[in-house]
Structure formats: structure tokens, C-alpha cells
Amino acid sequence: MRKSIATVSLSGPLSEKLTAVATAGFDGVEIFENDLLGGPLSPEEVRLRCADLGLGIDLYQPFRDFEAVPADVLACNLRRAERKFTVMERLGADLLLVCSSVAPESVDDDALAAEQLRLLADRAAAHGIRIAYEALAWGRHVSTYDHAWRIVEQADHPALGTCLDSFHILSRGSDPKGIADIPGEKIFFLQLADAPLMAMDVLQWSRHYRCFPGQGGFDLAPLVAATVRAGYQGPLSLEVFNDVFRQAGAASTAVDALRSLLLLEESAGLSTLPAAAVPSGFAFAELTAADTEPLRGILQALGFAHTARHTWKPVELWEQGEARVLLNTGVSGRRQGPALTAIGVETPDPARAARRAEEVLAPVVPRRRAPHDAPLDAVAAPDGTEFFFCRTKQPDHPSWTGDFTDVPPRALPGQEPGEQSATIRHTNHTNHTNLINNIDHIALTQPWHQFDEASLFHRGVLGLEADDSLYLADPYGLVRSRAVASPDGGVRIVLNIAPAPDAEGARLQHIALATDDIVAAARRVRETGTSLLPIPANYYDDLDARHELEPEHLATLAELGILYDRDENGEFLHCYTATVGRVFFELVQRTGGYRGYGAGNAAVRLAAQHLHQH
């Protein structure tokens, strides 16, 4: 279907908004009146700009407080409308949005509203313009879509139809099934917005918290499906008022916006995309740093071995069990200290995963490849982290590990790797117990304006499912946190957002490593002389008060700085390394079916990390 977006959904001046909308790939725009009024482009110039960009002007909006008013007010309102028709003719726009009135002088009289809207439609028709009448959720007398439709039906004018808006419909708890009762040709427009489920004043909710479909808590697909089934022929158009998007870059917001529509179309059954290839686990996590020495020290303390190196890139492979970490010293200019720059996920079908990602506008990462390198598709998440679609050491697909050459155990820096079979290498490297099984989860702090986009990206592109958002108390503000995971928990990613817009360097990232014996794993770290994050004794007094743990067990946890949590399914034990650059490691042990990430311990952990860094 045709796809549009209201200019109010993006930041900046109108001309930059239009460029962003066209570049993202939309077909049209709704011109939000204030964007026209505040800019230097005349309506004719806007028309020309849109034509040059290949954008249709699908709607001009909003026209407020028109209907069901006394005669003298009606005269003023019709005069006001005529002036707007002139602007629309200059713009080349032929559809005007009229919102149900909030004016105190309007009266509760459907017949009068219908009569005056018929008059307006008649005037509009003389200019070749049509009117789409929409119920605002906080309209004075008309606040539901079925009520607005009854008035349109009563007015019975070919130039008058209704506009449906998913926020106004779903925020009121209206049932979209009734859309089936509206003839499709009388649905002149469909505006789409999602929103987090909140119990708050609906006007404030609408003005500050709207978000793109799939980013909030509304179920938009049935509404869209019902509208299309009714025979609606117009565009799917986004209209989002959001405090964060108002500040973010228009270009990236426009892409996120279009992605949300593509995914909505798919879930409403209106289009087919390559099915999501849900990843089953992490293939690797890649850390990039000019100086990888501190990371090597921590990896060694955690029991990792440097097993291989890339055949021609400055990348080392470190392994333990199924946990693989790449250390990359090929630092590009803008990156400072160690940072987590890429994640490999095990996927059943790398090519399909990449096709789906590309079709929903995930930026494909251009790769330098040598002729013999394994094919490896990657896309960039909104925070810049690259996701590689892998099949590690599977017979049906070339493995990225084929681009690596084994290194002999305890190779000295600079020493050339010898020729060794995989079997010998494996034997040589298991001279100590593998206490780490795999990567349990990865936590990425998002740029402050990209939290909702990131969550939708991971769901829509990778096929992960999102948990609820929650807040973690940092000593210097609340950290919003939301996990996305595969249904079986094979891939878990925790998205955090720092309290305030902050320097790039402060966006911490961490790799959590799964173990079946956290006490042994933590002791091994200690024995190498590497410290774990110290946790205050007061925490263990409280742990004792809350959970009757064995005194000896409690003493061990306290000794090693291991935190403890419990849910209805099982237990969770976790501890932390020091932070290097933006990166730290966590050891985690899940027992039973514990699903979380120890959120109840986050305040204590964050306080300890602040203390440790000062």
C-alpha cells in the first residue's frame, strides 16, 4: 500500500523533513500546518519540492473547531476554511483533515454538526477538495470514530468522508471491528500511531508519547486489516507526536518510521516479507580496541584461550565452550577505547535473514572480503552495532571460522601460527576446565533517542520478542531497560538507555557469560589476580533478611561479590568484572527456569560500578 507520514513526526525545518521522508522511501506526506507556517517556502515552492522528491501531498492538516457552532461563528469558520482552501490549491493538496471540535462554543447536536460539515464539504468541492472528519479522543462532543462516522453518514456529501486514527480509536478502548460497518470509499484517510500503554490524560498521552507502530502497546494489525477489508484505498500514514522524535535526526527517524509500516503491513497480512530466521544463539561477540591488552587479561582470567586469528584481518578469536569473543585491533578513527562493535548470531538461514533485514531497511554493512572468505551477511542496528548472520561449523553452510587460522596454545605475541589440525588444537587448549558454556546475553546501552527504534529493530529484523520495559536505579538517574530474546532464550539482548543524553563513551556494553558453576568461575578469576566488582557487605545482610540462604553459601557469595536473585521458576547468580573502555563482563548462572537478568540487584551493582570507577 501507499505509505505516508505527517511532517510533525520529524524534527527540523520542512524542507529537511521532506528530504528525509523521500530518502527513506515514503510515497507521500501529510503537511502539518505549523511546518508550513514557520518556514520560508511558499506553498507553490513546497508543491514543487514535493514533486521533485516524488512525494504526493496526501493530506493537509489540521483544521480545528469547525462544526456545531452558532451562525456567527460558522461564518468566521467558513471564511477561515476558504483561506485554507486557497493555500491547499497553491500546495496542490486535495484532502483536508477536520478534527472534531474542542471549542466551548460548539454544541452537542449531531444534526447541526452534519449540516455544517455538509456545507463545508460543498465549499471544498468547489475547489476540488475533500474533507476527512476525524474524532479526537478528547473531542468536546464527538470523541469516538463510530460517532464521527454517523455524522459523516448523516451529512451525506460526496466530498465528506471520515479519517480513522489508530491512537484516537485504541486509546479510547474502542473496538476496531465496527470499521467493517463503514463503506470503504467513505474512509478518506487512515492515520497510524502506536503508544505505550499508560494510564494518563489522553491529550497529554497523545501529544508526548505517541510512537511508531510496533514500538508501543497497541495492537494495530487488526485495525489496519479491518480498514483494508472495508475497502479503504488510501495510504497508511504515520502521525506521531513524540518528545524524543522531535529532537532526533529526521533522516534516521524517517527510516525507522517506514520500517515500522513495512512490519505492520506484514503483520496485518497485507504483504509478505522473507520470514524471520529466529537466531538460536550467539556465534560471537566482537570487541574493537586499539590496545586489546586489558581485554586479553580479563579473557584469560575468565578462562578463555586465544585459539585462532583471522587470515588477513587484525582479529583474534578467543574461545571457551561455545562462547567466542573476537578482539579486533582494526580501529577506525572515531572509535576510542574498547567497545563492542559486532555480534554474530547463529541463524537457521543466513541468506533469508539478510534478505528480510534488507527489505525492512536495515542498513547492510559493506564488507571488505578476500576472494576465499566465507560469505557473511551483516546489518547495522540503530546504535551502530553490526549483526552478522552465521552458521558456525555447520555442514550445510560455509562457516565464518573458516576465515581463521588456528594458533598454537600460548603463542607469544608476534609468533606465526603453526599448522595444526582442529583436533590437536582442541586438545591443547583444554588444559584447564571449560567453566563457561556460552554467551548468556549481551547488554547494549542505546543512544537516548533510539530506544524504541532499537527494540523494534531487534523484533522486526531478528525475530526476537520483547519483555516489558523497566527502570533501574542508577545513583545518577533512572536507567530504562528492555530485554529482547528468542523464545527459547538462546539469544538475549538487553537494551538500556542512560538517564540523560550523554557522551558516546558513557554508553556501557557488557557480555554475560553462562556458567554452571559461578563459584568456581569466580574463584578462577580471583586466582589470576584479577579483581571482580566488590559488592558491599550491606547487600548480603539484606539478602539474608529477604531469603534464608545457607550461611556458608551466603558467605561464599559475599566473599566473591556474587549477587543473587530468585523468581517463581528458579535462581540467578551473577558477578561482574571491572570495566575496560565501555565494556565489562558478567558471569551468570541460571538454575531452574529463571527468566530475568537480576534487575532487583541493578541498583546495588550500578552503585558499586560508580564507586569502583572513582
Place this chain on the structure above:
Amino acid sequence: MRKSIATVSLSGPLSEKLTAVATAGFDGVEIFENDLLGGPLSPEEVRLRCADLGLGIDLYQPFRDFEAVPADVLACNLRRAERKFTVMERLGADLLLVCSSVAPESVDDDALAAEQLRLLADRAAAHGIRIAYEALAWGRHVSTYDHAWRIVEQADHPALGTCLDSFHILSRGSDPKGIADIPGEKIFFLQLADAPLMAMDVLQWSRHYRCFPGQGGFDLAPLVAATVRAGYQGPLSLEVFNDVFRQAGAASTAVDALRSLLLLEESAGLSTLPAAAVPSGFAFAELTAADTEPLRGILQALGFAHTARHTWKPVELWEQGEARVLLNTGVSGRRQGPALTAIGVETPDPARAARRAEEVLAPVVPRRRAPHDAPLDAVAAPDGTEFFFCRTKQPDHPSWTGDFTDVPPRALPGQEPGEQSATIRHTNHTNHTNLINNIDHIALTQPWHQFDEASLFHRGVLGLEADDSLYLADPYGLVRSRAVASPDGGVRIVLNIAPAPDAEGARLQHIALATDDIVAAARRVRETGTSLLPIPANYYDDLDARHELEPEHLATLAELGILYDRDENGEFLHCYTATVGRVFFELVQRTGGYRGYGAGNAAVRLAAQHLHQH
């Protein structure tokens, strides 16, 4: 009365919070458990630290989900409580806050709740500890203060009393009059928090939006007065959960917090402060810049004359009508381009105004004074702007203008001022019409974390009244805006807060100058070759649609870039100069009793300013 604050109200680690609380001048603290758990200080060390700082530990909190539970849960809860009593003994705290339960296993049975709380109080008493039971507004079965009191009454134990919390009481719409029915000695604690009036989920409202008394919409004074009348002897204690305060500096937040309590005590009739000396107008606005040349150009274009210079400081006085602008080239190191650094207000009693300001903790500005300088008291607002309490050219008080020496008209730069009488100077400087009457208002963009503090400062210290908050749409985000003004409008200050935390330099300030003939004043600016902010033609098309203005009048407004607004009392015309550093000027003409600031035009003006600067 004794004054306390809960540690959760401030940012940072516990030790820094305690220092900030003591330095501000509080008598005690509530220790919020998470602040203890996350820190390295043992309870004994916290006790010692508080003793060293002269702070009492007035409350330990919170103890959750205790009462009205099955026997096995009760046993766990009593065990948990015993552990907390041990911590409290180590801390030297003798009052524990117990919040009404939100646990699903609790039952709706007041008798059971009373019985179990009696048991808890008995155990507590054995440690010399008392229990303060509080109704959370979202408690599962107990959510109002009178219900909590009935349970406490029924339990009838000397170590069990109730804790009143203004947020929980007022957010539920409960009438605080019922507090009179509670014997004062059974009110063990009083927690105070304000909040903006919002229709939203009360738990989210409480966790993110609480603010200090006087910063929100609740009327706390009657509640405090009723509690004290009932015989309450404990402290007034602040407990504020606020997303912004969590990120702001603890030291300044603690001072703002104590100021709010001092003002609340006054308004509840519990203390007497020097009465506010409400200012009647602006004496001057002072702009500081290393290079004042661009400002001189704009002032000349606006019709100001350089009339005098300070006897020994690098400060020039520019005048027109009763509008006075000081240009100060004595730039301190940290200040960059032109900025508005000080405001003089005309006050009926400068000494009393300064005494009041000092008593409510406004930082007194230290001044370098020569022996013959007029006495001039000044305090700093939260954003650093200095406020001077003036009586300009009044017979009953030395005037600050006495420290200035007249300069001859059209003095060349560097030329020494001649000796002239005030009469001659006045005559010489009125060789062109005074179109500007006075300063209409001053707008100051606040640091993002100090918006509520600023508004309380201007009300509490200066005696101004606050309008409602509103949002203005900037192309790059919403600007929150709130005006404070004297009842007669003689002093009006608009406080804005930029969308996101931003660089110091982006915090715009402006001086609005009142004229009775904005068209003449704007033309005069144009005639000097100085440009006014251009306003798009589209704005005037819309103005024509909304208001039937005379076509000629409309054309004049469009020609000069004058914006137009109207309310039920009158009209408002305004236009803007270019921005120099952080500063620009506005010309405003009010007719009738128009009270606002042209908020409806802000989006267009802000867009035009962005465009003009790029």
C-alpha cells in the same frame, strides 16, 4: 520545626548525599535502604558520619509487604524484620517506616493487619524501635491515611503509630481535615512531597514526578498546619522521587529542598520570615560581553542612548524611557559571548527583600564596593542570574544610578564624560522620540534540571506569582515555559527550559521592551539598517484566516515581521531582533488587558530563529 529529607531525594552515593544534606542545613535524614545497600559504608560508619555532620537519622525506610498475610509468610516477614532491627541498631535509628502491603498474598482484613502490626511493634519495642505505618496510595487493601490510622488505633500498641505522606494523601484526593482526629502522639512521622497535577497512574506519578513543596500543584500548607495542630512533634521530612533530581547535583538540590520547607513553614503559619517585597518593575537588565559592539548597535537601532558610565567599573548605562540596559565588559573567565547576567528590580524595601532572600537560602552575591557606592543588595537565582534589589532615583533611598557619571550625548568611544547636570543630559538625549517605555518582560532559559527550582525561587524569594506551565514547539523539540510575574504585571519573567540538556551557550535569554507604537519602533530599527527577524509570508496568510485584520494593517505587520496574538482582554504585537551570543531583544505592544506572551506564535518565531542562525 526540625527538618529532614529522605536520601532517595538526592543523587549520588550515600556519603555525598549526607554531606549535601548537612551543608544545606537540614537537621536529619531518612535513610532509604537502597542507599545503604549499594554503598561501602557499614551501618556503624553511616551512624558516625551522620553524628560528625550533626544529622539525626530520623527514619529508616521502607519496610514493605508486612501485614495481613498467612502464618507462614508472617514468620518470614518477622524474621526479615528482626534482621532490619539489627541494621537499625547498628545505624542508631529508632523509627521504621512500614508501607501498606501491595503483596498478592495479603488479605483484606483490618483485624488481622492490626494484630500482625501489633506483633511487629512488640518485637520492635524490644529493640527500642518504633513502627510508623503508612498507607501507600496504591496499597492493595489499605490506600488512605484514615484507613491506616484505623488499623493503628485498633492495634493499640505504644510502639506503633502512623506516618502521613502528603503525596499519598493528596494524590488520592483525601481531605487532610481528618488529620485532626488523630492524636498527635500517634503521628510518628510526616513526609512531604508536592507533584504537578496530572491525570495518570498514581504509582508512576509518585515514582517519577514528585517534587519539593511549592513546585507542584498540591496545597501542602493546610495539611502541615492540620498535622501540627493535631499535636505532631516530629520533623517535616521531604521524600521526593523525581527523575530530574536523580540526575542533578546533590548539593544544589539539597539547598532547593530546604528552601521549599522554609517557605512551606511560612505558608503554614509555623514561622515568620521577612515579608516579600514584591517588585514593581525592572530597574535594569545587565548584559555582559567582552565585545559589546554588536549589542551597542542593536541598542542604538532600538532608540537607546548611552547616557552614563559607572564611576569605576567597565559598565555603561543605556536608557530609553524607563528601560535601562547595562553593558558590562568586565567579563569573567567562564563567560563567553554576550549574556544576560543581572537584573535589577524596583522594590519597595531593598533591605527587607535581601533579608528575606538570605533567610530562604538565596546565595548572596559578594560585591566589590568602593566607599562611596550606593548600597545594593543582590542574590543569585538558580541559573546564576543575579537579582539586584533597587530603588531607582527615589528620595528615600540611595539610587544605584548615583554610582554612574553622565556621558555627553554621542560621546565618542574612549572620550571622557564631561560634567553635566541631569537636566541638561536629559534634554540632550531626547533628540529623538522615546518609543520604548520600559522592560516588559525578561525570558531566561534555565538549565534543564533547575526549572522547578527556578520557579519556586522567583515566587518564594521575589514574591512573584506563577502562571501554568506550557509547551512551545521548537523545530528540534518542545520547550517547556512558565511565566512568573508580579500581580500588576510590573515584573514579568518567562522561564523556559530547552528540550534536552544542552551546552551553556544554547540557553537563550531575551529582553522584551514595551512600546505603545510597535510599528514606529520597528520602522526605526529598519531605518538604521538593522534587520528584524524575518517572519514567513505563510504566517500572515494564516493570520488572515484566523483573524479578520485590516488588509493594510496586515500588510504592515508582514512588512515588518510583527507577530499578532489576541486574548479575551486585548491584543499583543511583537517582533524580534537578531541574536547576539545568547541574547536577543523583542519589541512588544500590549493593548487592552492582554496578559500573555504570544505563546501561539512561538513555534513560528522559533523556526524563524533557527533558520536565521543557519
